[in-house]
Amino acid sequence: MTSETREAFGQVGIWSSALHPSRADDAGKAAIAEAVTELEELGYGTLWIGGSPSPDDATAVVAATRSITVATGILSIWDHTAAEVAARIATLDASDRKRFVLGLGVSHGPMVPQYAKPYSAMVAYLDALDSASPPVDSGHRVLAALGPKMLKLATARAHGAHPYLVTTEHTAEAREAIGPEALLAPELTVVLDTDLDRARTTARNMLAMYLGLPNYTDNLLRLGFSESDFEDGGSIRLLDALFALGDAEQVKARTRQYLDAGADHVALQVLTADEGGAGLPRAEWRALAEAFGDEL
Secondary structure (H helix, E strand, O other): OOHHHHHHHOOEEEEEOOOOHHHOOHHHHHHHHHHHHHHHHHOOOEEEEEOOOOHHHHHHHHHOOOOOEEEEEOEEOOOOOHHHHHHHHOOOOHHHHHOEEEEEEOOOHHHOOOOOOHHHHHHHHHHHHHHOOOOOOHHHEEEOOOOHHHHHHHHHHOOEEOOOOOOHHHHHHHHHHHOOOOEEOOEEEEEEOOOHHHHHHHHHHHHHHHOOOHHHHHHHHHOOOOHHHHHHHOOHHHHHHHEEEEOHHHHHHHHHHHHHHOOOOEEEEEEEOOOEOOOOOHHHHHHHHHHHHHHO
């Protein structure tokens, strides 16, 4: 990966499922625009629009910012056709298209009625993006990749991989799989709470849904966890491997572990006890920015 690419993404970004202007009323749209403007001013490298965003969400967040990289994390290939996505991206002006990255994923069988042959479906989707007019080129695409096949595809047909809910061990394995040049930008979920028991409760509340999705549990089993680690919302061993819990300095140290394991960029998702990942935790985003300082 070139130094120019690393600079474009930065070492640390913010991942949020609340950045969905298309689902918000006028007050909500204004709050999102204000929040992303502040995140840009705080110095974060990339904004990741989480929670199966639409093309309209992506273009709205790009329009509300000036220079920060904006990525979808992750747009489901089952929700929007490649032609629809390419046409919407084409409405951005040239400078905005340069800082937009299309993150794509195959979602999960229990969530998608038409789910079938996910790898083949992703290949066909990438083919359609290549043939669109104008195309969405591979340098502006990343894939939600956990297993070996999708990681290789992320290298061959995209700019790199954006794994979600992974450990530092997975990051090291993914780096080996994709080689030194491709982007590796894992998501890391954060609970800024020094009461460890309470922080783990917050983490378990979020994790419960994901422990019902085979793509994630199969990946965790590959990494050496057992079915017993999935009981009661997740074992302490599992929580400590998947989350950053504690104060901002502890989150900074955990983020460094992912970077040391081979990540180019880490996308931080902040959970709060009252809202999970659904709100705009601006105070927490500010605290993390202060802790990271120039390392952003």
